[in-house]
Amino acid sequence: MSNHDQIADESSDTALDYQRLQDLNTAVQSSMLCQNCALCCDGTIFNYVEVSKQEARQLEGIGLGLHEDKKGKQIFNLSCPKLKDCKCTIYPNRPKTCVSFHCALTRSVMNETVTYTDAGAVVLEVKKSAAWLLQNAPDFVKSKPFYDHDSKPAKLLAMWHDDSAVRTNLRQILYEVRQEFSAYPAAQDFTETEKKYIFKAFEHLKLVDRHLTKTKLLLRYAELVNRIHIANDGEC
């Protein structure tokens, strides 16, 4: 091998090493992002996780309460009881659905189209709007039935205010709110507080849909926003 070849080989090795280092860096950053986020585990963007029948027994063995949905699928509701301080406490044994899920934001960090800092700012913004929506949810959702992690019927509000395990499921709450508001006969029937909630939910869902995961709720809230705008124009 000539000296020339050796130098060429060494420089391609350096390029490879650099690439590996870059890949490692983006993988670490994406994992750090998740460790400070947990929006896909805490009920903000999904309301349940489906698990395979093969996994069900093992997961129940480690205390993850499952129940069957209307279609016979094995699911557990979010927020996940195995989530503690933003961390998955059964990480090596978590369901396959959790292992394979990467939101659009983590993928953007991994392929370097979004910086770690910018991604962190998005997570913070979503958390802020989620907290507002939870805190200001209309009274009627507070008595809606839901299932707790022991598969017993519970009330949504009871779940939020259970200090021993704060369980929130904003995704389910926004679904229930939308169902209720869609049944209002006229857009003029909305109070100012309700309108504010609908607009805030719409903004929140836009953020989720744009940065994390596509959500059908966005279109449904867009319909509500549209009804309100049309009614307001009619009044003018």
Ligand code: SF4
């Ligand atoms: S929502 Fe995305 S960034 Fe947040 S924990 Fe889940 S995969 Fe990670």
Ligand code: SF4
């Ligand atoms: S099992 Fe772990 S990864 Fe899956 S939802 Fe629960 S906390 Fe999140």
